[in-house]
Amino acid sequence: MKKSHIPRKFSRPFVSARYRQADDTKDGVFRVVLITSGSVASIKAPDIVGALVKTPNIDVQVVATKASSHFYTQADVDKSVRNAYNISENLGGNEIGVRVWTDHDEWSDWRKVGEPILHIELRRWADLVVIAPCSADLLAKIAGGICDSLATSLLRALSPSTPVILCPAMNTHMYQHKLTAKHLAFVQDELEYLISGPQGSGQLACGDNGPGKMTDWRDIVAFVQKLALMHQSSASAVTDPQLSSKEPGVSQPGPSTLSAPNLSSPASDHPNNFHKWAASLLLDNSGYSQSSTGVVDQRTSTDGHGDDERT
Secondary structure, eight states: OOSSSSSOOOOSSOSTTTTOSSTTOOOSOEEEEEEEOSBGGGGGHHHHHHHHHTSTTEEEEEEEOTGGGGTOOHHHHHHHHHHHHTOOTTOOHHHHTOOEEOHHHHHHTOOSTTSOOHHHHHHHHOSEEEEEEEOHHHHHHHHHTOOOSHHHHHHHHOOTTSOEEEEEOOOHHHHTSHHHHHHHHHHHHTSOOEEBOOOBSEEOTTSOEESOOOOOHHHHHHHHHHHHHHHHHHHHHHHOGGGTTSOOSSOOOSOTTOOOOOTTSOGGGSHHHHHHHHHHHHHHHHOEEEETTEEEEOSBOOOOOSOOBOO
């Protein structure tokens, strides 16, 4: 159980004004923004959050598209976090410190020029963005540069040095559509997102059989935890110079020439190296194989969630 992080109440602006003064502040805390979209796999969001917050020095905020609100609520996330911490049922989202942010929040507290803008605050706050699940609709918007929601505005404003893990989840025929291949190739090659999944063929929630399921949520959590450990090792090296020459405390994922980058360094310092290192770690962690549309899990899944979507 984390000792210094629970529970803590926040109010907007909760990011730059309270927790850190600049994008590159190194305090050892790994800040994860989980974006969910209109796929059935969004029901796994509370599980992902609950598992991540149990990890020392990981903070989580959630951004939900309008469609994903069909599958879980703030109350579901609150329950998962309370279970993770074994704390009182009387504590809600603000007291727990993990909030599900929506499009409404982008404007509800904003009154005049100069006040905090939520998608910018989240951009400054995040060390990592995980899009799980990513529906065909959200994928197309990202590839097209559309900014019509809190989620898409955050992603468009995100620094190139902030890594993004994108986990597709959609119906088989939507996944196999030619546009999906083009969109995945674009976000991987041009935006340098890490693509995880979909899982191997299996029965989808709609009854169809084929690929389209989101990467198992436990694999997503395990990968984020390894990145967090890498980040914390980097932060420790700032305060203890003797640690700067040591490798992070994670298993070596690939060739020995790939050293772990500093996630808090400027964008020009590490984008290519980071993506090679993290992609190797992703492969090592979950047994994925590289394809023309990203990293695809070759295992066959029996989990009935994670395919169909609502736009």
